[in-house]
Amino acid sequence: MSVLDGKELRIVGFLCNWCSYGGADTAGVARATQPTDLRIIRVPCSGRVDPLFVLKALFNGADGVLVSGCHPRDCHYAAGNFYARRRLEILKRFLPVLGIDERRFAYTWVSAAEGQRWQHVVTAFTRQIHELGPAPRLEDAEPLLKVADMALTALRPLGSGQSAALDELKAAIRSKLPELDCVIGWQQGRDAAHHVPLFMRKPEDVDKLVWGPFNVNNPAVYLPSFKGKKVGVVVKGCDARSVVELLQENLIRREDVTIFSMPCEGTLDMGRVDQALGRYTAIDQVAYDEAGVTITADGRAQRFCMADWAQGKCYGCATPSAVLTDESFGASAPVEAKATTPPELAMLDAMSLEERRAFWRGQMERCLRCYACRNACPLCVCRDYCVSDSRDPHWMTQEDTVKEKLFFQTIHALHLAGRCTGCGECQRACPVGIPILALRQQISRAVGELFNGYAAGMNPQDVPPLLGYAVVEENIQEQDWK
Amino acid sequence: MRIGVFVCHCGSNIGGTVDCARVAALARDFPDVAYATDPMYTCAEPGQAAIEEAIHEYRLDGVVVASCSPRMHEPTFRRTVERAGLNRYMFEMANIREHVSWIGKDKEANTNKAAELVRLAVEKLRHNLPLAASQFDVNKRVLVIGGGVAGIQAALDCAEGGIPVVLVEREATIGGKMAKLDKTFPTVDCSACILGPKMVDVAQHPKITLYACAEVEEISGYVGNFTVKIRKRATYVDWSKCTGCGACTEKCPAKKTPDAFNEHTGTTTAINIAFPQAIPKKAVINAQYCRQLTKGKCGVCAKVCPTGAINYAMQEEIVSENVGAIVAATGYDLMDWRVYQEYGGGVYPDVITSLQYERLLSASGPTGGHVLRPSDGKEPQTVVFVQCVGSRDRSIGRPYCSGFCCMYTAKQAILTKDHIPGAQTFVFYMDIRAPGKMYDEFVRRASEEYGTEYIRGRVSQIYPDGQGRLVVKGADTLLGEQVEIKADLVVLAVGIEASKGAVNLAEKLRISYDNHGFFMESHVKLRPVETNTAGVFLAGVCQGAKDIPASVAQGSAAAAKVLTLFARDKLESDPQIAQVDIRRCVACGKCLRCCPFGAIKETEFRGETKAQVIATVCQGCGLCTSTCPQGAIQLQHATDNQILAEVNALCQC
Secondary structure, three states, X not given: OHHHXXXXXXXXXXXXXXXXXXXXXXXXXXXXXXXXXXXXXXXOOXXXXXXXXHHXXXXXXXXXXXXXXXXXXXXXXXXXXXXXXXXXXXXXXXXXXXXXXXXXXXXXXXXOOOHHHHHHHHHHHHHHHHHHOOOOOHHHOOOOOOOOOOOOOOOOOOOOOOOOOHHHHHHHHHHHHHHOOEEEEEEEOOOOOOEEEEEEOOHHHHOOOOOOOOOOOOXXXXXXXXXXXXXXXXXXXXXXXXXXXXXXXXXXXXXXXXXXXXXXXXXXXXXXXXXXXXXXXXXXXXXXXXXXXXXXXXXXXXXXXHHHHEOHXXXXXXXXOOOOOOEEOOOOOOOOOOOOOOHHHHHHHOOOHHHHHHHXXXXXXXXXXXXXXXXXXXXXXXXXXXXXXXXXXXXXXXXXXXXXXXXXXXXXXHHOOOXXXXXOHHHHHOOOOOOOHHHHXXXXXXXXXXXXXXXXXXXXXXXXXXXXXXXXXXXXXXXXXX | OXXXXXXXXXXXOOOXXXXXXXXXXXXXXXXXXXEEEOOOOOOOHHHHHHHHHHHHHOOOOEEEEEEOOHHHHHHHHHHHHHHOOOOOOXXXXXXXXXXXXXXXXXXXXXXXXXXXXXXXXXXXHHOOOOOOOOEEEOOOOEEEEOOOHHHHHHHHHHHHOOOOEEEEOOOOOOOOOHHHOOEEOOOOEEHHHHHHHHHHHHHHOOOEEEEOOEEEEEEEEEOXXXXXXXXXXXXXXXXXXXXOOOHHHHHOOOOOEEOOOOOOOOEEOOEEOOOOOXXXXXXXXXXXXXXXXXXXXXXXXXXXXXXXXXXXXXXXEEEEEEEOEEEEOOOEEEOOHHHOHHHOOOXXXXXXXXXXXXXXXXXXXXXXXXXXXXXXXXXXXXXEEEEEEOOOEHHHOEOOOOOOHHHHHHHHHXXXXXXXXXXXXXXXXXXXXXXXXXXXXXXXXXXXXXXXXXXXXXXXXXXXXXXXXXXXXXXXXXXOEEEEEEEOEEEEEEOEEEOOOHHHHHHHHOOOEOOOOOEOOOEOOOEOOEOOOOOEEEOHHHHOOOOHHHHHXXXXXXXXXXXXHOOOOEEEOOOOOEEEOOOOOOOOOHHHHHOOOOOEEEEEEOXXXXXXXXXXXXXXXXXXXXXXXXXXXXXXOOOHHHHHHHHHHHOOO
């Protein structure tokens, strides 16, 4: 058995107590010789295996990870492995975007009677890991900072939203305001080229409401903190999906929320805009035309055409109008129905695994651990109890390493699996401009592929795919280790 | 912490390929390890005593034993540490036998691996907390699902043991398949004569509540406290008034009603009592054929019924019963043999199943016990039996042996000669499987005393010869030649399958089932009646093919398990369940949505909604723990921190 020769590699197994751990015992009783690389961690059920355990192992030096549970329909806990199958399959499709070879992770089903099968799985998986060799460590990659330009083509003409019915919207808010504690929208921030959230409580507040490509913040992020109060929210199409997702997850109540919406023509990628503006003391003027804005700062005018300067998410946006709304004003331009790859993700798709590791190594070195990404995320509902600040559970250390920083991003991405609406607030809020949305986009893409085009935040009645299961999964082909 | 590590040699089982002394030496350097040694047999009495001594001497507050699988001896060692005053959950096992010494040949690699597994166990133990079991009451009543011979036996044994029994039967009468049989092998006893008294006992036993024409609709709860909803179908006869006199069945004009009890070998009336010994002996109206119910005019039975029991307006009804244990005894059905087109696929009336033949042989059957073939009512002179129709046939996805067909075929061949002395009988077989007491002798009697001709081979085709007979074409693999027999009647020994709806029931019971729908026992050899769901037991063919004596034995075994369970007034709950950290919970309801057991509910805490685990319902799978993003719900003894400690013990670069 060639895999037994040479240096051992580090392979971690998570086995359910009832079937696979018993199968490994059966193999032992039958003296079924196996390679010695594998170390087994016993868990009650494959459903107990948080995909993050697998990532934790892979990040900390495991060369391979194997999860094994009871065969579908045979779960001791009736359905644990059905949930595990969905979550682990998502994980498998997530690994490559991090630069980890997906063959380093496998999940399978072995019953307590299948000692022979277990021997075969262990031998084959160990051989596979030896063929791949020791896992390259993230810290060893040469940091890659230079990023190729993203290809940007929109599904619809992007614009500056100047024809929007802002006055009608304001009138509607004014008439509803007496019944509501607060209506959330946008106002001008430090200058005319920056908008910030606005909390309208009095009629005069409504005058401050603005609309346009600077309305980048997602106001849905504030809704859970108003739980139990009557609140209104002005939304763009993408923001509405966050509201729907919050409703789906029971974090806000439909009867408490009034949704005002207008079709969105795109928002500016403020990271790039600010970079182009450079240092300035004052904004002299912001002039809107149909397809863009011209910002004059310190006497220097620059035009930002929406087709070139929008946020990455806007190009593939198929929901410029709110999917759920109470009062809507205006209609949107038709959207060409077409599947697109978001530009951030397309950029990573074009890279090799090694380049992706180098990319994340370089990008994560810049991460400040400020957690702005988390705080801006409307679906980061843990709020004060984020696992990143906790010792029980103690998922992360406070070490300032690339590994820990990227691990936090994977925690966030996996916690959002099947929930992320792609609003991109994490990436927008990042003060150093790391394209972290790509990690969430990869998971959303996998969710869509696996669950017949499922997209989060489209319908309050949907069951998020990772909180459900199907006895027979149409789109999941498990490796059969024959 | 002060941890003691015991690296067992297990004789040469571990010591042969693992340097146990070295593992113990390495373990001394692991954090918090205060003592490490390598005993020869840790599970033996002196070995256990040594652990207890070490706990006292070295003031240990946690113990790691590196030996065999925890599935084997974890309970043993937990008791050991408990005797020495430690909490039983302050113990961890490293499996260095099944997972190391028995599967690897390289001693150095094995030793290294064993040491790492010990380290893993030590790290886990460092994060363990003492856990305490709580106690709960047991409702000492049992539900038996299925009134075949296995279910009857289980019900009677439980009732005799003083336990109130709820027996649910889907058909109108209990008795199951055995009630349809004419005689039983290997004694050729009359089936009704030996089963009948048991059925009567069920009806008369004060501790047994029988629901016939009923099915289990819903099961909730857990061992000791199940709540079962039972759907009673509408029989259109008030059974509290029906005396079973049969006046209605005599007068009923709908005489073309299919007779399911007689396996459709004849017809019956729309209102009918399945057979003379039926229990309960009550009439049931078949709503599909009753003229009053289908056409709204007739009402003959209502007119003739002396007690006024007929009620055409009867509705089905759901009743609820609380029990502490459940015995599943749902038996089997014959597979649909019509997939065999080469045997006519059900077109030829004189190709019948063995169960139909049983009804033709029975005195209570449609022919009054005279063997008359269905097509023309004549006595057959040549009868061909074909075995393994739908058994051991991988081509139709039925690789298993149905177990008892060899024996009943021999019995039917013998009975054929008893009924028609001049008849000629042939049996096509693959192998004769007669492993029971007096079984092989019985098969020999069929061939030697009764002149049954046994032909080893498969039948390739059955077709009519155009003159009222059937041509059976097959191979004789012993002689290596083709065989062609002109038969008057062909009896197929049709393979069995799990009872219709068995899978559905398994899901309600939360027990596992195999690829063919048979219920899974807890351990193939050592726990053949238990399931992996506490308080649910199995009896009879629902678990796998077996004949009457084996079914009866398993019925009694299941009853013994129920009585053992009920011997205690209180049960201990497993403390390895999920627990909510109420501060971290944001009431998003994800755990509640995923929990396969409905063990999580919402509760109010200082005006806020929070999740709460219902301790007695939680089974400890930990799905909620891996679902909760903020880690607010933690499965005790397999918390995030405990598993992370294990991962970190293995991956530390």
